[in-house]
Amino acid sequence: MILAxxxxxxxxxHYGTGSRCVxxxxxxxxxxxxxxxxxxxxxxxxxxxELTGIAVGIGFAIAFSAALLAYRRRWLSGPIEGISALxxxxxxxxxxxxxxxxxxxxxxxxxxxxxxxxLVMLFPNFVTGLNSVPADALDVARAMGxxxxxxxxxxxxxxxxxxxxxxxxxxxxxxxxLATVAAFLLPKxxxxxxxxxxxxxxxxxxxxxxxxALAVGLALAADLLLVAAxxxxxxxxxxxVA
Amino acid sequence: MTALAVFRRxxxxxxxxxxxxxxxxxxxxxxxxxxxxxxxxxxxxLSLTIEAGExxxxxxxxxxxxxxxxxxxxxLIAPDSGEIKIDGRSTRAASVTExxxxxxxxxxxxxxxxxxxVAGNIGTVPRLLGWSRGETRKRVSELLELVGLDRSxxxxxxxxxxxxxxxxxxxxxxxxGDPPLLLMDEPFNALDPVVRERLQDELLRLHRELAKTIVFxxxxxxxxxxxxxxxxxxxxxxALAQFDSPDSILARPASDFVRQFVGxxxxxxxxxxxxxxxxxxxxxxxxxxxxxxxxxxxTVREAVSLMIETGTRALxxxxxxxxxxxxxxxxxxxxxxx
Numbered sequence: 001m002i003l004a005x006x007x008x009x010x011x012x013x014h015y016g017t018g019s020r021c022v023x024x025x026x027x028x029x030x031x032x033x034x035x036x037x038x039x040x041x042x043x044x045x046x047x048x049x050e051l052t053g054i055a056v057g058i059g060f061a062i063a064f065s066a067a068l069l070a071y072r073r074r075w076l077s078g079p080i081e082g083i084s085a086l087x088x089x090x091x092x093x094x095x096x097x098x099x100x101x102x103x104x105x106x107x108x109x110x111x112x113x114x115x116x117x118x119l120v121m122l123f124p125n126f127v128t129g130l131n132s133v134p135a136d137a138l139d140v141a142r143a144m145g146x147x148x149x150x151x152x153x154x155x156x157x158x159x160x161x162x163x164x165x166x167x168x169x170x171x172x173x174x175x176x177x178l179a180t181v182a183a184f185l186l187p188k189x190x191x192x193x194x195x196x197x198x199x200x201x202x203x204x205x206x207x208x209x210x211x212x213a214l215a216v217g218l219a220l221a222a223d224l225l226l227v228a229a230x231x232x233x234x235x236x237x238x239x240x241v242a
Numbered sequence: 243m244t245a246l247a248v249f250r251r252x253x254x255x256x257x258x259x260x261x262x263x264x265x266x267x268x269x270x271x272x273x274x275x276x277x278x279x280x281x282x283x284x285x286x287x288l289s290l291t292i293e294a295g296e297x298x299x300x301x302x303x304x305x306x307x308x309x310x311x312x313x314x315x316x317x318l319i320a321p322d323s324g325e326i327k328i329d330g331r332s333t334r335a336a337s338v339t340e341x342x343x344x345x346x347x348x349x350x351x352x353x354x355x356x357x358x359x360v361a362g363n364i365g366t367v368p369r370l371l372g373w374s375r376g377e378t379r380k381r382v383s384e385l386l387e388l389v390g391l392d393r394s395x396x397x398x399x400x401x402x403x404x405x406x407x408x409x410x411x412x413x414x415x416x417x418x419g420d421p422p423l424l425l426m427d428e429p430f431n432a433l434d435p436v437v438r439e440r441l442q443d444e445l446l447r448l449h450r451e452l453a454k455t456i457v458f459x460x461x462x463x464x465x466x467x468x469x470x471x472x473x474x475x476x477x478x479x480x481a482l483a484q485f486d487s488p489d490s491i492l493a494r495p496a497s498d499f500v501r502q503f504v505g506x507x508x509x510x511x512x513x514x515x516x517x518x519x520x521x522x523x524x525x526x527x528x529x530x531x532x533x534x535x536x537x538x539x540x541t542v543r544e545a546v547s548l549m550i551e552t553g554t555r556a557l558x559x560x561x562x563x564x565x566x567x568x569x570x571x572x573x574x575x576x577x578x579x580x
Contacts, residue, residue: 140353143316143425144367145342158357236357236399 048189059118067126084119121171129163165230176219265295265455266422273324285480299470307480346424352412354400361396367419385414406437513543523568
């Protein structure tokens with residue numbers, strides 16, 4: 001079921017026509033990177049952003065709903081955390097194999113696995129955030145005549161925001177890294193050039209370095225974006241003594 | 243125009259004075275509360291009428307049910323039995339959010355929302371009531387002035403304020419919707435003595451100016467004596483030990499419990515409740531020339547203390563303008579307590 005390299009696809013270096021660097025198998029060939037940016041690296045990067053974005057997005061929706069539920073019914077917190085931790089222990093390649101009979105060799109299979117892994121990072125952080133809302137603030141909100149919904153939207157969620165962002169940061173960075181494994185199932189994402197290069201007997205390694213560096217860069221960029229978002233959305237968390 | 247006048251005018255204009263502008267009457271009728279698992283009742287069959295515009299202090303040792311009583315007024319705690327009426331209307335009659343939006347609530351350290359600026363905190367109730375942005379902003383600056391805070395603090399977060407400033411913001415926030423009734427739960431406990439005293443004075447000033455009904459909980463009997471028009475002393479189980487003016491409680495403690503709770507030096511503390519400009523002074527005669535002077539704003543207790551210090555039995559009372567207002571004699575001071 002693992003794919004074969006598709007003929008003389010763009011990833012396999014063309015020794016004959018490649019640059020000198022490529023032909024002589026240098027450690028890293030920037031000429032290869034610029035030559036194959038458009039047909040290999042850029043599409044892989046876009047696919048990778050998609051794989052990660054969808055996984056974290058759906059994971060967020062699930063973990064967020066579960067956290068709200070567990071915030072109202074405390075006893076649910078333990079079991080939900082247990083299940084998400086259990087999911088996380090399943091090796092990704094094994095999980096793909098388990099899912100294929102149900103969802104086939106599809107993006108869905110990959111996403112289900114990636115979503116399952118985000119929960120262990122998102123859910124506990126969300127619950128911690130909600131539980132850390134000061135009792136005084138809740139008491140006063142109630143006394144001022146906030147409805148439950150107003151309390152949630154105007155007090156509880158804003159105060160939980162730093163913890164929510166903290167969970168998202170861990171989840172995004174680790175999902176960017178995990179999503180490279182998708183290439184074992186699908187020709188998608190930054191894992192794919194790496195996967196192909198590993199299968200190749202040639203010592204040419206530029207695509208591994210390039211795709212790896214892009215994954216690291218993507219993770220860093222996403223992380224910085226989240227930090228910036230927190231500064232904008234929760235300015236109070238950065239000022240004063242508290 | 244003064245901050246107070248602006249506050250009043252805008253309160254009227256916005257139609258926010260839902261009850262009487264002079265505060266609401268609160269009537270507790272045989273109210274009881276028993277927490278599940280507790281051996282004794284927190285509050286047992288408590289009946290109490292707090293008059294409109296009165297500053298009533300609930301005081302007592304811990305476990306006397308004073309905070310429970312306060313929190314039953316805005317239904318943060320539901321009474322097991324009995325009835326609480328605000329201006330004759332049962333608190334159960336209206337929706338609980340409506341009820342609470344008409345009652346200001348202040349707790350220790352102000353209980354501010356840490357994620358909102360000072361302006362955001364003070365504007366909370368106006369926003370809930372659906373005021374426009376402009377009206378809310380104007381109201382916030384009025385209130386900052388009313389509680390003696392600089393407008394430059396509006397964009398600060400609570401963590402960037404001192405304890406006393408936070409407490410003032412908490413008070414401003416509670417006043418924002420111009421409620422006829424304020425509930426204050428040990429609001430000044432966390433403050434150092436100097437700031438605490440200043441805020442007590444400010445609260446008295448605001449109470450004089452705004453004439454709201456205030457129910458104030460404390461465990462500090464001196465704070466109760468200083469602030470209260472009347473004091474309700476509660477004992478274990480929420481039983482009312484005495485409900486009277488500070489002077490009457492000091493003069494005639496109703497029981498050994500009250501006597502013990504109120505403490506010593508009752509005569510001197512009663513003298514501290516009277517200022518020289520509030521009592522009748524003997525006219526200054528020729529013989530009084532050369533007496534030590536005391537400002538008219540001082541208390542009788544301070545005057546007596548000065549007599550002991552200076553070894554005289556009379557003092558000349560002078561106003562702020564330096565003019566003699568009369569003479570206070572030791573015997574007259576003692577006679578005040580009859």
